[in-house]
Every structure is written in C-alpha cells, then in structure tokens.
Amino acid sequence: MKAAVLIDAHNMVIDDVPMPVTGEGEVLLKVDSCGICGTDMEFYENGAYNPRWTLGHECSGMIVEVGPGVKGWKAGERVTVNDLFACGECGFCRRGLGNLCDRAANLGIHWPGAFAEFTKVPARSLFRLPEGVSMEEGALIPTIVVGYHVFRQAAARPDTKTLIIGAGPVGLSVLVALKIAGVRNVVVSDMNPTGKKAAASLGALAVIDPVAEDISERLESLFSSAPDLVFECAGKPATILQSMETVNRGGTVVMVGNCFEEISLIPITWIIKEINIKASQGTTNEDFETVLEWVAEKKLDAAVFITRTISLDELPETMAGLTHGKNDTKIIVKT
C-alpha cells in the first residue's frame, strides 16, 4: 500500500509499504482523511521514535476488515478514532482516565500512523461518524475532542472572564467548547491572521494581537479586570509566563500547549496571586462521545478549521513548507 514514510528528520517520501495485519481486537481502516497536527510537525523536524516511520493520527476512514474477537463493528462503517489507545483495564482506565492509561499508545507515534492508504487500530478506540458528517469533518473530530478535554479542566460559568492564548487548532477547539457551554466573555490572543480570523468567526468577544497591542491593557478595558481563567495553548516560554502574569488573583491557568523548553519562573508571583494551575493531557473515549453528540446535533461547524486539502502525494512537500511558516489552521490530507 502507499504511505508517507519519514526516513529521518526533514526527509519524508511516498513509498510502498506492507499492508498492516489485524490482530486480536483490531480493525483495518481504509483511511479517507487525516489532519496534520503540531505533533506531526514536531516529529518531522526531530525524527520519529523509529526510522522509516508513518506519522498521522487525526483520521477518519471506513472499516474494511475486522480482526479476531472484534464485536459490534463491521466492514463499511464510517469512523473516526481516539488516537490515544487506552488499555481499558488499568487503574486509571477503570476510573475513566484513559488519557492517563498505564499502557497508553498513540496512533502515528507508537503505532504506524494514518498518512497511508490503510491503518489498523484497536476496535475499542473507534467511533461511528453520524450521518451527514463528511470524512473531512470526521478527521477534525480528534482535534475538537482535545479542546473539549481542556475545557473540562476548569469550571467556566457563562460570565467567566476567559482568555485563550494561541489560536491554533487546539486553542480554537477550546473556544468551540466554551461557546457551546454558553461562556460569553472569551477573548483570544494570537498574532497569526488565519487564527485570528477563525477565532472571530467562532464567536470570540475580541481577538488581541499580543505584538501590536498591550494585552493586559486590552483585557482591562474589555473585562474591567484581569481574566479569571486563562488557557495557555501556545506552548512557548513567553506565553506561559504571560498566562501567569495576565491571570487575575485567585484565577486559574490551564496549561495546554506542549512546551519542551525550560522556563524560569519565580514561584512567589504564583503564590501571591493564589493561582490555580491545571494541565490537560490527551482525550478519553467519554470525551469523544460528547463531541460526537455535538456533531450529530449540528452544534459546531468543523469546516471552519480546514484551510487546505491536499493529496497524500503532496504531503512531503507540504511538510517541508510548513517548517517555514504557519498560515494554516488545519490541513487535511486525502489518502
């Protein structure tokens, strides 16, 4: 079958690779669409855990084969996948915390991914796409579910003064979850024009450019105070420090953006304001069920996230181009 193969950092080719063979409890999917995620970019730039690796985890597709022991699924069903495969049996899984599973494995990271014609996944991580939902929208569901899991980390009320730092796919998904929950006062900060436009169309009260404007002054004039809830979705040392600086006394900061760099923080600034710090990791199957209900009830328009659709053949060149700049919210690869 055809697949995008990451030979090494910055070196991806389209190649012919062996078809996956389904084992106990697994199904084979004919991949239809797969979104490019920041995680894919991270591996593209630094190399995957294994050489000659296939990335891609935010996918939709059609079941073509069910492996031994799979019940309740059949060939021809349209699905999306919780790409964080939880074992379903460990202490965390039994408490409904599959995102923290002892034996968690991720599609496209520990399992060969979905930038390919076919991929295999555990049946317990599958979700049916509601009728009327396109495969492209199906591939966006895992991203929106990440945002919903982030949203669940803080108790936002309709009048909570909220700031989202970063209008990438995850920041925008947090905005979607907040708007569906009826939170009115959500301000988004980003300097990327594509992200700013999307945040405005998804119902942000205001969109701040943190380079051109003084963020604290703008927030003060919008809210008449500092925000009580800040979602840090940019993952840069400067924005993490900014989240701690901008949040109100007694407020909550939710750490979301993946930051691999050291930051220098003076803890007393955190203590003196009595800031609650939360974090968000991955997704659970229950999160998927909620977002799929929203999709079925047409509570969200996933299409606003898609800025480009490309073919699998165009992926290596597209990935190389992405290292130079970021003008896209979500690129969907049609396999």
Ligand SMILES: [Zn+2]
């Ligand atoms: Zn992702």
Ligand SMILES: [Zn+2]
């Ligand atoms: Zn587990």
